Amino acid sequence: MPLSGGWIAVLQGNVLYRAATNHKGRFPPLSVPITPSSSDELLVSAAQQGNEAALVELINRHQTLLLAVARAIVGATHAEDTVQEAWLSVYRCLATFEGRSSFKTWVVRIVSNEAKTRLRRDSRLVSVDESEFEQPDTDTQNFNARGHWSNPPTRWSNESPDALLEEQQLQRCINKTLNVLPERQKAAFLLRDLEHQPLEDIAELLGISNANVRVLLHRARLTLMQVVNHYQETGQC
Amino acid sequence: MLNCREITQQASAYLDNRDEPERKPDLQFRLHLMLCRHCRRFIRQLHSARVLAAKVQSEQQRTEQGDQTLARLKRRN
Numbered sequence: 253m254p255l256s257g258g259w260i261a262v263l264q265g266n267v268l269y270r271a272a273t274n275h276k277g278r279f280p281p282l283s284v285p286i287t288p289s290s291s292d293e294l295l296v297s298a299a300q301q302g303n304e305a306a307l308v309e310l311i312n313r314h315q316t317l318l319l320a321v322a323r324a325i326v327g328a329t330h331a332e333d334t335v336q337e338a339w340l341s342v343y344r345c346l347a348t349f350e351g352r353s354s355f356k357t358w359v360v361r362i363v364s365n366e367a368k369t370r371l372r373r374d375s376r377l378v379s380v381d382e383s384e385f386e387q388p389d390t391d392t393q394n395f396n397a398r399g400h401w402s403n404p405p406t407r408w409s410n411e412s413p414d415a416l417l418e419e420q421q422l423q424r425c426i427n428k429t430l431n432v433l434p435e436r437q438k439a440a441f442l443l444r445d446l447e448h449q450p451l452e453d454i455a456e457l458l459g460i461s462n463a464n465v466r467v468l469l470h471r472a473r474l475t476l477m478q479v480v481n482h483y484q485e486t487g488q489c
Numbered sequence: 490m491l492n493c494r495e496i497t498q499q500a501s502a503y504l505d506n507r508d509e510p511e512r513k514p515d516l517q518f519r520l521h522l523m524l525c526r527h528c529r530r531f532i533r534q535l536h537s538a539r540v541l542a543a544k545v546q547s548e549q550q551r552t553e554q555g556d557q558t559l560a561r562l563k564r565r566n
């Protein structure tokens with residue numbers, strides 16, 4: 253299975269080797285055991301040759317994102333089943349995956365399609381909470397009647413994300429908040445701010461409008477900003 | 490002219506547009522930011538918070554559910 257950059261993956265026993273296609277036979281193959289730092293391409297091609305450890309690693313690596321996408325569409329109760337079903341499709345069709353998109357894009361799409369199919373079959377799956385799509389109230393107490401700041405944002409001791417990341421307690425606060433974000437906000441946040449997907453693709457994946465993706469993202473980010481604000485003021489969550 | 494409240498409402502959209510160079514810059518929005526340090530701070534902090542949260546999340550993206558999931562797949566296949 254050819255890989256980008258002139259490398260081929262060679263499977264021997266349970267270890268995946270990487271060999272340069274242009275130096276075939278001249279240098280011993282570079283051994284690349286399956287680790288959390290192996291690329292998806294390498295893992296996919298090993299999995300296609302029947303390497304189970306590679307498939308396990310792909311699942312470990314992408315499960316969180318897939319569950320988030322499924323929860324956003326069918327709700328928390330049915331998300332696990334949906335993702336399991338999607339992995340079954342992956343397991344059965346892996347040989348047909350040609351790498352025209354990234355593996356992650358491919359598998360997220362499979363989960364989204366599986367979730368939407370379930371939703372069509374049973375529209376009771378998701379309690380429709382449309383209030384999440386309303387523009388968040390920007391606190392009236394922060395602005396005067398003309399819409400100017402009456403309570404402007406306060407200084408943070410440091411605004412650099414890397415410096416903020418050093419604060420263990422703040423990390424815990426952010427973690428806590430991420431774990432309780434509403435499903436759709438969480439998925440929008442992951443797809444945009446972690447995976448850097450275009451808004452249009454996120455809308456398509458989640459089956460909502462571009463405008464609604466924007467609202468979800470804004471809500472999620474405002475909540476996260478308020479966590480940092482609160483931490484700056486009190487040192488607590 | 491946009492007021493500060495409107496700027497905060499459109500702040501996320503502004504950040505998303507800013508990430509994509511082919512989108513045209515919002516001149517009204519940028520003019521406001523040039524003149525208003527409070528809104529500049531708001532935008533900086535919103536941006537920082539999302540980058541920070543993405544970093545925190547990326548450290549816990551990984552699961553150990555692979556073995557269990559694969560075992561279930563093999564039972565069903």
Ligand SMILES: [Zn+2]
Nearest residue numbers: 492493525528
């Ligand atoms: Zn302003």
